[in-house]
Amino acid sequence: MTPANRRNLKEKIIKSIFLGIALASITSLGLITFFLFLEGLPVLQHVSVNELITGTLWYPTREPPLFGILPLIVASAGVTLLSAVISVPLGIMTAIYIAEIAGPKTAEIVKPTVEILASLPSVVIGLFGLVVVAPLLQEVFNIPVGVNLFNASLMLGFMAVPTICSISEDAIRSVPGSLREASLALGATHLETIVKIVLPAGASGITTAVILGMSRAIGETMVVLMVAGGAAIIPESLFDPVRPMPASIAAEMAEAPFRGSHYHALFAIGVVLFLFTLLFNLTAGYLSSRYKRKQLSG
Amino acid sequence: MTTIYQRPSGLQKRRLFENLFFWLFRAAAGINGLALLFVGYFVIANGAEAISWEFLTQPPTDSMTKGGIFPCILGTFYLAAGAIFFALPIGVASAVYMNEYAAKGRVLRMIRFGINNLAGVPSIVFGLFGLAFFCIMLGFGVSILAGALTLGVLTLPVIIGATEEALKAVPDDYRKASLALGATKWQTIYRVVLPAAIPEILTGAILGLGRAAGETAPIMFTAAVFFTPVLPESVFDEVMALPYHIYVLATEGTEIALTRPIQYGTALVLIVLVCGMNLFAIITRSKMRKKLKG
Numbered sequence: 134m135t136p137a138n139r140r141n142l143k144e145k146i147i148k149s150i151f152l153g154i155a156l157a158s159i160t161s162l163g164l165i166t167f168f169l170f171l172e173g174l175p176v177l178q179h180v181s182v183n184e185l186i187t188g189t190l191w192y193p194t195r196e197p198p199l200f201g202i203l204p205l206i207v208a209s210a211g212v213t214l215l216s217a218v219i220s221v222p223l224g225i226m227t228a229i230y231i232a233e234i235a236g237p238k239t240a241e242i243v244k245p246t247v248e249i250l251a252s253l254p255s256v257v258i259g260l261f262g263l264v265v266v267a268p269l270l271q272e273v274f275n276i277p278v279g280v281n282l283f284n285a286s287l288m289l290g291f292m293a294v295p296t297i298c299s300i301s302e303d304a305i306r307s308v309p310g311s312l313r314e315a316s317l318a319l320g321a322t323h324l325e326t327i328v329k330i331v332l333p334a335g336a337s338g339i340t341t342a343v344i345l346g347m348s349r350a351i352g353e354t355m356v357v358l359m360v361a362g363g364a365a366i367i368p369e370s371l372f373d374p375v376r377p378m379p380a381s382i383a384a385e386m387a388e389a390p391f392r393g394s395h396y397h398a399l400f401a402i403g404v405v406l407f408l409f410t411l412l413f414n415l416t417a418g419y420l421s422s423r424y425k426r427k428q429l430s431g
Numbered sequence: 432m433t434t435i436y437q438r439p440s441g442l443q444k445r446r447l448f449e450n451l452f453f454w455l456f457r458a459a460a461g462i463n464g465l466a467l468l469f470v471g472y473f474v475i476a477n478g479a480e481a482i483s484w485e486f487l488t489q490p491p492t493d494s495m496t497k498g499g500i501f502p503c504i505l506g507t508f509y510l511a512a513g514a515i516f517f518a519l520p521i522g523v524a525s526a527v528y529m530n531e532y533a534a535k536g537r538v539l540r541m542i543r544f545g546i547n548n549l550a551g552v553p554s555i556v557f558g559l560f561g562l563a564f565f566c567i568m569l570g571f572g573v574s575i576l577a578g579a580l581t582l583g584v585l586t587l588p589v590i591i592g593a594t595e596e597a598l599k600a601v602p603d604d605y606r607k608a609s610l611a612l613g614a615t616k617w618q619t620i621y622r623v624v625l626p627a628a629i630p631e632i633l634t635g636a637i638l639g640l641g642r643a644a645g646e647t648a649p650i651m652f653t654a655a656v657f658f659t660p661v662l663p664e665s666v667f668d669e670v671m672a673l674p675y676h677i678y679v680l681a682t683e684g685t686e687i688a689l690t691r692p693i694q695y696g697t698a699l700v701l702i703v704l705v706c707g708m709n710l711f712a713i714i715t716r717s718k719m720r721k722k723l724k725g
Contacts, residue, residue, distance in 0.1 A: 140615060143615075143617070144615050144616055144617055147617045148528075148532050148616075148617075150524075151524055151525075151527055151528035151532055152528055152532070152533075152538075154521055154524040154525055154528065155525040155528040155529060155542050156542070157521065157525075158521050158522065158525045158545075158549075158587055158591070159541070159542055159544075159545025159546060159549065161549060161584045161587065162545045162548055162549045162552070164560070164564060165549075165552060165556065165557070165560045165584075168559075168560050168563040168564050168568070169556065169559060169560065169563075171563065172559070222459070223459050223462060223463070226455065226456050226459035226460070227456075227459045227460045227463055229456050230457060230459060230460040231460065233456075234453055234457070235460070241717075243460050243463075243464070245710070245713050245714075246463055246464050247463055248709065248713055249467060249706055249709060249710060249713075250463055250466065250467050252641060252642075252645070252705055252706055252709040253467075253470060253702070253706065254644075254645030254646070254647070254674055254701055254702065254705050255554075255645070255646075255647065255648075256645075256647045256674040256675075256677050256678050256698075256701075257470065257474060257677070257698050257701060257702055258470065259678070259681075260681050260698055261469075261470050261473055261474075263681060264473075264681075264691075265469075291463075291466050294463060298463075322445050322446065322448075322449045323449060323453075324445075324448065324449035324452050324453065325445070325449075345551070348551050351553070352551075352552070352553025352554065352555070353553070353554075354553065354554055354555040354647070354648035355647050355648060355674075355678065358678075358682075359678070359682060379553060379555040379648070382555050382558075382559065383555055383558070383648055383651060386558075386562070386651070387651075387652070399559075400559055400563070403555070403556050403559045406553055406555070406556060407552065407556050410551050410552065410553055410556075411548060411551070413551065414547065414548050414551035415548070418544065418547055418548075
């Protein structure tokens with residue numbers, strides 16, 4: 134073997150080691166899927182898929198137990214959608230401000246602020262919601278409990294803002310300057326240019342941002358565990374206490390007997406939650422790949 | 432006669448409209464700052480009183496209503512450091528493959544797809560996975576090892592993302608110059624690209640550390656307990672941790688009101704740790720970027 138050959142062989146081996154490690158790190162996603170289903174599927178010995186998804190009664194500790202997770206799904210959907218009412222306008226508007234209006238110096242302050250907001254531990258936001266926001270809501274709206282769907286949505290809304298803001302900002306910045314200049318040259322004001330040219334051109338990127346923000350909200354655990362109220366009922370008003378999927382898993386796992394039906398049911402909720410976020414992420418990935426291709430060709 | 436030039440209709444109105452909306456955008460940006468300020472003020476104003484040397488260095492006493500949080504600080508340190516211990520080498524190696532070796536194509540797309548979706552997995556699902564895989568399947572039980580591994584998988588996308596950015600920021604001229612001198616690909620990566628990227632990779636590691644330290648849901652079933660009388664002695668021991676301590680004291684204790692000061696104090700310690708690390712990473716990164724730009 135010549136030294137050159139040996140060198141080539143060594144290079145090839147090193148490259149395959151790196152490939153192996155890269156593959157190993159995505160294997161974790163496969164393992165997560167596998168173990169969720171492994172521990173979640175056995176619940177189907179007790180209920181059918183249909184009963185599980187559409188059942189409205191969640192009494193996991195009763196004899197016989199009732200495993201209807203519709204109230205949990207509705208609660209998750211409720212807090213996610215309601216939080217989007219806050220996070221979507223706030224996130225996109227902040228992104229517009231940073232990318233289009235603010236000077237470089239101001240942007241240098243606003244951006245880290247949003248990043249630090251993203252880094253706040255969720256348990257601290259939960260504590261804030263519990264101690265500050267809940268009593269405030271009780272007083273302002275004259276309601277018996279301050280921990281409810283509204284409180285959780287409010288907290289989740291602010292937690293999703295950074296995700297939506299930073300991805301929207303990228304989308305807005307990647308709109309070619311020539312489009313803006315053309316619009317301004319035709320006599321449109323800066324606002325008209327933003328609304329009629331920049332936002333439509335960045336639409337798929339901004340949609341990606343919104344979807345990822347909602348994915349973050351639906352998967353967030355500590356906030357909904359601490360300030361959503363915890364009642365497994367289908368809410369009828371904004372101020373009803375609810376029990377979103379992550380809250381149910383987090384609150385009940387400790388007391389669920391190991392590999393009992395309740396334990397498996399909680400993993401089944403994990404499967405449903407995982408599928409929801411996977412769907413969000415796949416849609417976001419599809420949209421962003423489409424918009425990157427469009428930018429490359431256009 | 433037709434007029435050649437017509438004044439844009441209602442220009443003044445349009446300008447006013449613009450102004451109005453721009454203030455709305457400014458207000459939106461300001462609301463984020465306000466929110467951060469509110470939460471920061473709440474934690475600092477309430478937590479500052481609780482902080483003392485004793486609080487930081489002593490274990491809890493009087494069934495958690497007095498004493499300090501030292502075991503929680505230590506536990507969070509073990510868990511976060513352990514997570515980075517696993518995630519950093521694997522994350523950096525994955526990013527090196529993606530950025531330096533992989534040709535554009537199906538394999539790279541598949542890896543990127545996996546990483547993106549891993550980043551979107553809810554934290555509680557990581558907790559379930561850690562319980563089923565590390566605690567039960569591998570038999571680690573509720574332990575530092577299981578918790579650190581779970582948090583490690585969770586921080587992997589953070590490390591990979593930061594490392595990729597760091598590698599992309601290394602100018603291509605460096606690589607070409609090294610290859611032109613006859614160095615192999617691996618020599619180029621090891622001697623030229625990685626040394627240039629190391630400061631920013633470490634910044635990413637700090638971000639990952641902050642992320643791991645602040646997470647609660649993944650360690651609830653895998654590592655954390657409300658109280659242990661002794662400090663952990665091996666990686667198979669269960670630990671107390673700052674975020675879990677706050678959660679339990681604020682929601683499940685029998686003395687929720689009585690332990691309020693401890694909750695605030697713990698929250699302050701956690702926020703200083705996590706946000707401090709993030710702030711440090713953000714500032715150093717922006718400084719390094721400016722330097723690279725020259």
